[in-house]
Amino acid sequence: MALKLFNTMGKKLQEFVPLQQGFCGFYGCGPTVYNYAHIGNLRAYVFLDTLDRTLTFLGYKKKHVMNITDIGHLTGDADDGEDKMLKTAKERQQSVLDIAKFYTDAFFSDIDRLNILRPDVVCKATDHVPEMIELIKKIEANGHTYMAGGNLYYDVSTYPDYGKLANLNLDDLQAGAGKRKVVVVDQNKRNPQDFVLWFTKSKFEEQALVWDSPWGKGYPGWHIECSAMSMKYLGKHFDIHTGGIDHVPVHHTNEIAQSEGSFSAEDRAQGPWVNYWLHNAFLVIEGATKMSKSSGNFLTLQSLIDKGYDPLDYRYFLLGAHYRSPANFSWNSMDSAKNSRASLVKRAAKVFEAAGGKAAASLGEKAQETLRKFTAAMENDLGTPAALGVLQTAIKDEGVPADQTLALMEQMDSVLGLKLVESAKESLKNASSAQISSENAHEGDPEAAEIDALVAERTAAKKAKDFAKADKIRDELSARGIVIVDTPSGVVWKRQ
Numbered sequence: 001m002a003l004k005l006f007n008t009m010g011k012k013l014q015e016f017v018p019l020q021q022g023f024c025g026f027y028g029c030g031p032t033v034y035n036y037a038h039i040g041n042l043r044a045y046v047f048l049d050t051l052d053r054t055l056t057f058l059g060y061k062k063k064h065v066m067n068i069t070d071i072g073h074l075t076g077d078a079d080d081g082e083d084k085m086l087k088t089a090k091e092r093q094q095s096v097l098d099i100a101k102f103y104t105d106a107f108f109s110d111i112d113r114l115n116i117l118r119p120d121v122v123c124k125a126t127d128h129v130p131e132m133i134e135l136i137k138k139i140e141a142n143g144h145t146y147m148a149g150g151n152l153y154y155d156v157s158t159y160p161d162y163g164k165l166a167n168l169n170l171d172d173l174q175a176g177a178g179k180r181k182v183v184v185v186d187q188n189k190r191n192p193q194d195f196v197l198w199f200t201k202s203k204f205e206e207q208a209l210v211w212d213s214p215w216g217k218g219y220p221g222w223h224i225e226c227s228a229m230s231m232k233y234l235g236k237h238f239d240i241h242t243g244g245i246d247h248v249p250v251h252h253t254n255e256i257a258q259s260e261g262s263f264s265a266e267d268r269a270q271g272p273w274v275n276y277w278l279h280n281a282f283l284v285i286e287g288a289t290k291m292s293k294s295s296g297n298f299l300t301l302q303s304l305i306d307k308g309y310d311p312l313d314y315r316y317f318l319l320g321a322h323y324r325s326p327a328n329f330s331w332n333s334m335d336s337a338k339n340s341r342a343s344l345v346k347r348a349a350k351v352f353e354a355a356g357g358k359a360a361a362s363l364g365e366k367a368q369e370t371l372r373k374f375t376a377a378m379e380n381d382l383g384t385p386a387a388l389g390v391l392q393t394a395i396k397d398e399g400v401p402a403d404q405t406l407a408l409m410e411q412m413d414s415v416l417g418l419k420l421v422e423s424a425k426e427s428l429k430n431a432s433s434a435q436i437s438s439e440n441a442h443e444g445d446p447e448a449a450e451i452d453a454l455v456a457e458r459t460a461a462k463k464a465k466d467f468a469k470a471d472k473i474r475d476e477l478s479a480r481g482i483v484i485v486d487t488p489s490g491v492v493w494k495r496q
Helices: 039-057 084-092 096-113 129-141 222-234 245-261 265-269 301-306 311-319 331-354 365-379 384-396 402-416 420-442 448-463 467-479
Strands: 004-007 012-015 023-028 061-068 121-124 145-148 151-154 195-199 238-244 274-280 283-285 327-329 482-487 490-495
Touching: 004 274, 023 039, 023 222, 039 061, 039 096, 039 238, 039 274, 039 283, 039 301, 039 311, 039 365, 039 402, 061 222, 096 301, 121 222, 129 145, 129 151, 129 195, 129 222, 129 245, 151 245, 195 222, 222 238, 222 245, 238 245, 245 274, 301 311, 311 327, 311 331, 311 384, 327 331, 331 384, 331 402, 331 420, 365 384, 365 402, 384 402, 402 420, 448 467, 448 482, 448 490, 467 482
Parallel strands: 023 061, 023 238, 061 121, 238 274, 283 327
Antiparallel strands: 004 012, 145 151, 151 195, 482 490
């Protein structure tokens, strides 16, 4: 089998054929660093991390590039609304660059806690304005621009394929045309979908960051940064571009128009700017509401931690939904994810202990078949729900030697990123500490031997599936103030 990915360009599942055999270059839209990332934002980066890890697992060399938007991104993708960076800077009475650094650090703290691999290249927009200016010059030389009201616009009518990613019909998008009536906010635009490549007449009294350019002192439009930086680090043609589905109709559509609008005839003959477009669906809160800062449905990763969840509980929750399906968030679903991950870690600890902490150097036929099933799940458009199922079955399979199961667990977790071995070690360490603490606490307790016998009897009853007897013993112990604690190494007890 081969890796297949659902390409938004064409809306179909396609076999992945890289431009360069054995190598994948891919770009993922990064954060706009004016506030904390909410957990809906973070879904995109878990998805991107899954792609990154899967490519490595399947043997590809790769180059993963991600931008940091630290130049004002407007609240609307279509050149409307407030400047998010400037707005936050004024509210906090800090400089825009101070705001950008604070929230960039906060973002990377979040992705580290989620065990998301750092991209190979992280590029800040403010460091790449010269590249943006050079790209705009090429677009202008190809006849795609016009000046109006002091700003340089991209004229979408000059690019026949505009809207091909989102299946938009440009004629239907003209102001007042058909069912898709669009209100023209910027009166300087010839077409409602035209967008700014370079601002010299800011919509704001004091724009914090400006640069000299052939069109006057000003700053770049939001869309141009991704084109300029991806092309610098990946070339004029690369394999994969990712982002949230909200980027499809405007941001990514405009990226394609301006990137391919900069092409020479020779560039166009070599193919499209990007071959595969991958988009993750939204995270929604109960009630089918998209999570967003503007709507008030704004939970950060720290919000989950403050409620007692581990960041990896959230990662586990996200892996349980396919990246192209909406992930329905609720506290019940988080409780379920937390419990399921805890159970997985407990089983992983038992495997690790049984294997003596040493994974097998090779796999038997049964273990190999399990690995093939896992690989097939990931090759089927990054099918993490099915892959999780394979892992859960494998880790409980007593028909495979423990050292082989440990090797399987390590290989599968290299893709899923749940830190199972590390968590298993920590679980065993904690269990050992609890056992020692329990034994010390029982010294001099005249009832200790009797309680030990009852606990052992309860364990035997559970193993024999005599749950009525096990529950009766538990209730008897509870009445005597005894608390039973299940650990990967067995059962310990303590007095309340």
